[in-house]
Amino acid sequence: MTSASSASTSADGGGHYGRYGGRFSPEAIVAALDEVAVEWEKAKNDPGFQAELRELLSSYTGRPSPLTEAKNFGRSCGGARVFLKREDLNHTGSHKINNVLGQALLAKRMGKTRVIAETGAGQHGVATATACALLGLDCVVYMGEEDTRRQALNVARMRMLGGEVVPVTIGSRTLKDAVNEAFRDWVANVEHTHYLFGTAAGPHPFPTLVRDLHHVIGEEARAQVLELTGRLPDAVAACVGGGSNAIGIFGAFIADPEVRLYGFEAGGDGVGTGRHAASITGGSPGVFQGARTYVMQDEHGQTVPSHSISAGLDYPAVGPEHAALADSGRATYAPVTDAEAMEAFRLLCRTEGIIPAIESAHALAGARTIGEELGPEAVILVNLSGRGDKDVDTAAAYFGLVDGQGEQS
Amino acid sequence: MTTVLQTKLAEAKAEGRAALIGYMPAGFPDLGSSTKVIQAMVEGGCDAIEVGLPYSDPMMDGPTIQKAADRALEAGTTPSDVLRIVAATAETGAAALVMSYWNPIERYGAQRFCADLAAAGGTGVITPDLLPEEAQEWRVATDAAGLDRIFLVAPSSTDERLRSTTEACRGFVYAASLMGVTGTRTQVSDAAEKLVSRTRAVTAESRLPICVGLGISTGAQAAEVASYADGVIAGAGFCQRILDAPDLETGLSAVRSFAEELALGVRSGRAG
Numbered sequence: 001m002t003s004a005s006s007a008s009t010s011a012d013g014g015g016h017y018g019r020y021g022g023r024f025s026p027e028a029i030v031a032a033l034d035e036v037a038v039e040w041e042k043a044k045n046d047p048g049f050q051a052e053l054r055e056l057l058s059s060y061t062g063r064p065s066p067l068t069e070a071k072n073f074g075r076s077c078g079g080a081r082v083f084l085k086r087e088d089l090n091h092t093g094s095h096k097i098n099n100v101l102g103q104a105l106l107a108k109r110m111g112k113t114r115v116i117a118e119t120g121a122g123q124h125g126v127a128t129a130t131a132c133a134l135l136g137l138d139c140v141v142y143m144g145e146e147d148t149r150r151q152a153l154n155v156a157r158m159r160m161l162g163g164e165v166v167p168v169t170i171g172s173r174t175l176k177d178a179v180n181e182a183f184r185d186w187v188a189n190v191e192h193t194h195y196l197f198g199t200a201a202g203p204h205p206f207p208t209l210v211r212d213l214h215h216v217i218g219e220e221a222r223a224q225v226l227e228l229t230g231r232l233p234d235a236v237a238a239c240v241g242g243g244s245n246a247i248g249i250f251g252a253f254i255a256d257p258e259v260r261l262y263g264f265e266a267g268g269d270g271v272g273t274g275r276h277a278a279s280i281t282g283g284s285p286g287v288f289q290g291a292r293t294y295v296m297q298d299e300h301g302q303t304v305p306s307h308s309i310s311a312g313l314d315y316p317a318v319g320p321e322h323a324a325l326a327d328s329g330r331a332t333y334a335p336v337t338d339a340e341a342m343e344a345f346r347l348l349c350r351t352e353g354i355i356p357a358i359e360s361a362h363a364l365a366g367a368r369t370i371g372e373e374l375g376p377e378a379v380i381l382v383n384l385s386g387r388g389d390k391d392v393d394t395a396a397a398y399f400g401l402v403d404g405q406g407e408q409s
Numbered sequence: 410m411t412t413v414l415q416t417k418l419a420e421a422k423a424e425g426r427a428a429l430i431g432y433m434p435a436g437f438p439d440l441g442s443s444t445k446v447i448q449a450m451v452e453g454g455c456d457a458i459e460v461g462l463p464y465s466d467p468m469m470d471g472p473t474i475q476k477a478a479d480r481a482l483e484a485g486t487t488p489s490d491v492l493r494i495v496a497a498t499a500e501t502g503a504a505a506l507v508m509s510y511w512n513p514i515e516r517y518g519a520q521r522f523c524a525d526l527a528a529a530g531g532t533g534v535i536t537p538d539l540l541p542e543e544a545q546e547w548r549v550a551t552d553a554a555g556l557d558r559i560f561l562v563a564p565s566s567t568d569e570r571l572r573s574t575t576e577a578c579r580g581f582v583y584a585a586s587l588m589g590v591t592g593t594r595t596q597v598s599d600a601a602e603k604l605v606s607r608t609r610a611v612t613a614e615s616r617l618p619i620c621v622g623l624g625i626s627t628g629a630q631a632a633e634v635a636s637y638a639d640g641v642i643a644g645a646g647f648c649q650r651i652l653d654a655p656d657l658e659t660g661l662s663a664v665r666s667f668a669e670e671l672a673l674g675v676r677s678g679r680a681g
Contacts, residue, residue, distance in 0.1 A: 014542060014543075022543050023540060023542070023543065024511055024538050024539060024540070024543060025468075025538060025540065026468065026469050026537060026538060026561070026563070026585075027540065027560070027561045027562055027563045027565075027566055027570070027574065027585070028561075028563035028564075028565055028585060028588055028589075029565075030540065030563075030565070030566070030570065031565040031566065031567060031570075032565070170472075170475060170479075171465070171466070171479075176466065180466055180467075180468050183468045184468065184469075184471070184589075184590045187469070187588060187589055187590060188588055188589040188590065189588075190565065190588060191588070286512050286515060286516060287511050287512045287515055287538075288466070288512060289466065289468070295512075297512070297516065299516070300487055300488055300513055300516060300517070301464075301512040301513035301514075301515065301516030301517070302464065302465040302482065302513070303465040303466050
């Protein structure tokens with residue numbers, strides 16, 4: 001058996017994963033990107049930095065996150081044994097904090113005093129505002145105006161934590177436009193500002209840096225599954241927007257060919273309708289926001305607006321390592337519609353007493369399909385990447401739970 | 410082979426002045442008026458025009474050019490329209506360049522894009538999000554079509570990168586005057602002159618022309634930059650005049666006078 005700590009697919013020095021990744025950015029931020037890459041290499045091998053990060057992950061975040069067997073939910077997954085990696089129990093409510101604490105420490109190490117971030121669902125923004133409050137860094141979060149409405153609670157949380165939330169009113173007013181604005185800010189303020197990128201996408205070194213900081217998810221889960229079942233899982237399932245939680249849990253299993261890896265993309269109304277956010281299933285290779293990867297684009301290379309009920313998956317591209325894993329066939333990517341995700345959302349609430357993030361509900365819906373295929377002997381590991389408190393408004397409206405409307409059946 | 414752009418830059422140099430390069434997105438304010446706007450810029454004194462290929466995610470652009478590009482996209486501007494507008498630009502006698510983010514070119518096919526651009530009379534391409542280290546295919550394609558290939562340098566570029574980037578350029582190198590995105594500014598950053606002098610130091614042999622852009626929005630600023638650079642690039646100021654104008658005629662005349670103001674600036678920069 002190969003080591004759990006072995007790196008997943010490796011990038012070359014320029015951050016290329018096969019034909020994907022690389023760096024397509026303004027020259028003005030190249031020096032800053034190089035600084036981040038060099039400092040991260042140093043920090044990775046610095047026992048002092050690693051000890052500080054480990055201490056925060058354990059005493060502040062609450063790691064290791066538990067592994068919960070979802071016996072009731074498993075019955076609707078073809079009777080398979082389903083294990084949930086409980087990233088929802090992390091401080092701030094999702095996996096995002098793993099990356100944020102690492103990069104915030106890195107920002108301090110580089111002498112930066114200001115941190116900027118983009119956010120879709122608000123989870124990355126909340127995690128960033130949290131880390132900045134803890135470490136004494138100024139914090140500005142860019143968020144599409146559309147998302148500030150969908151995720152008003154998280155906007156309030158960020159402000160409570162001292163973060164400045166800037167609504168982005170250009171383009172489609174969602175995550176991709178927040179990323180553009182954050183890059184524009186960074187170009188102008190790069191001297192004292194770190195762009196705390198929230199997913200395993202963007203220009204090199206972000207895909208590798210963010211992957212490394214989430215590797216802990218898969219590392220822990222691998223040991224926990226072995227301990228509980230005496231063997232490796234047959235399948236690992238995660239939702240994929242930019243793909244940070246997925247690459248975090250996949251990383252520890254890539255070298256185990258017997259473990260199937262599944263990434264579930266946001267299928268929205270169905271990939272055939274065009275209203276979706278499934279970049280690998282419904283997009284094509286191109287260059288977007290710093291990297292070559294799968295992107296939703298029209299025949300002229302213009303970005304096509306994405307759609308998902310989940311703000312966190314509502315992004316028209318995906319991290320380059322996922323693009324490479326899809327092409328090589330090592331991981332399988334499939335769409336889950338809004339309706340399928342919401343059904344799995346309700347099912348987990350009702351059968352396990354756990355309200356998942358709608359993002360994570362895509363992975364749960366995917367696990368049902370995998371379970372049906374693999375049968376009751378199968379062991380399925382699902383990354384429950386976040387909790388659904390932030391989604392209660394959306395879910396209540398979806399299921400008609402407000403103002404005594406009664407529940408749709 | 411000498412391109413139209415190289416000739417224009419050499420002529421300006423022979424006249425003891427900097428060249429004036431104006432940027433305008435193709436299809437702005439609409440497909441019909443686009444060439445009229447460019448015509449007015451040339452009449453006002455632009456030696457070269459960067460025809461912008463409007464893109465949905467212009468990471469290097471501030472609000473003014475974003476707005477102009479959005480309008481052009483709403484008008485349905487496609488790469489074929491851009492090539493048509495390039496052809497019309499070349500007919501004015503100015504050097505016609507394209508400024509484009511990388512994805513639309515990759516989607517069109519780099520080789521095909523260069524061939525079609527050269528056939529339309531285009532003379533070079535500026536790619537603000539393509540770094541030389543990712544440009545192997547692009548170098549081959551631009552070489553094959555005999556097009557100038559312009560990359561950017563910035564105040565944050567290391568000396569090593571100034572050297573490798575200018576070596577990859579042909580025509581000129583685009584020196585970003587400041588750390589920031591496109592848009593008008595009240596004054597030219599001190600960083601611009603320093604960057605130009607650092608870039609001169611690594612191009613002493615090639616004598617690659619250095620043109621400065623970002624934030625230049627008055628004749629006085631153009632004059633200041635012209636005192637040390639080979640070319641002055643202005644974009645947002647032109648777009649803003651069209652955005653502000655109540656009708657096309659007013660916009661065209663404002664664009665023409667702005668070009669005249671800048672043209673006067675690039676001619677007075679080295680006086681005395």
